[in-house]
Amino acid sequence: MAERAGGLGPGDARVRLVVALALAFGMAAVRDLRLVPVLAVVVLVVVALAGARGGLLRRLRGPAFLAGGIVLALGLMLGETELARLGPVALRAEGLAAGALIAARLLAIVAVTVTLLAPVPPMALAGALRGIGLPGVMADLVLLTLRYLDELRAEIGRAQLARRLRGGGAGWRALPEQGMILAAALIRAEARAERIWAAMRLRGHGSAEAAPAAPVGWAGRSAVMVALLAALALVLIDRAA
């Protein structure tokens, strides 16, 4: 997360966000299995342009596991053409093809979004959301949530540890204790929220007073345009195939 947002010319988080969204929706629209190599090419181009280093394969491990499950499940549940049979269970070609398409879309979209968005610092991402027109209330929500997320995670983690050290039970009987931890965290969060709101008012904070975002540069606009065209091309090629 702390990596620098490098490569891809502009480090503008707004550009990365819009490019990621455009490409993700373009890829999600692909319905023809023959276009999977094209998805792979798009991913490779994005990875090369974004200057992504290690970490992508590690981040893809979970989605790859999910994709494998989808291929197997659809292979067992869908289609007529049997490829293999083991007792009552048959692996079918049509299901495998449908699963492979879904798996390819999933992995391609995750690869693109991870490559483009993982290097962006979370606070820059929150600023980007406001920059692309997210309502002020929601932009403030993102900023404040990000600001206190780690602190509150650590607090809840400490409370869980303390419960275990005190010999707190496990299983169903421990659920009310879990509820108590959550309730305590909520009460502390409320007290903290009051202090934050008081501080915000003293600073004269308000969504309407947010500084206007800096204009997107030529390189950023070009990147967005190329991404939109690539997404449109994917849709058109898919429909023509």
Next chain:
Amino acid sequence: MHLPDGLLPAGMALAGYAGAAGLVGLSLGRIRRLPDPQAGVPRAAMMTSVFFAASLVAVPVPPTTVHLMLSGLMGVLLGWFAMPAIMVGLFLQAVLFGHGGLTTLGLNGLILGVPALAASALWGGFGRRLPDLAALLAGSGAVIAALAIFAGLVLAGLPPGIDRGAERAALSVFVIAHLPLVLAEGVIVLAVLRILRRVEPRLLPHG
């Protein structure tokens, strides 16, 4: 319980964005009618952080461990702020942790947001008269509603021609696998709301 990217057709994902945007717009409209709309933001953000953090903790519920959804509790405590808060939480989960997806953000928002708003309405209607029952229903009911929306979307979006028997078996496994979560959320939401009623009743907006 998040829909991943690429599973459902792009048209459904776009419709999900439209639906979620509609609910967010409705929620923001109601928030703007509050005497001081900005005053609720820090509180909603703190609550979102707590819910986000708590949902990352694996709670052992034999025979499995579950990650709490807490959309029912969010609905009860945040009211109209629940939908924007859920969208924010889902976006951060997708980008920071890779849970869910960017294209399915709208659909996932509907899966959690609709039950949250329903839980809010339920608490508003019965929270004062039957607080324990309302809390239990808000917790368990929100999970059941989310499961139903999730299953409905997956069934509507998967390729046609899936073997009926296999589909029924897969759905049964899905429901049985989530039963511990349904019960656990009910118990936890009941415990949380009981404590809040006793210790900090002003945290409960209505009821």
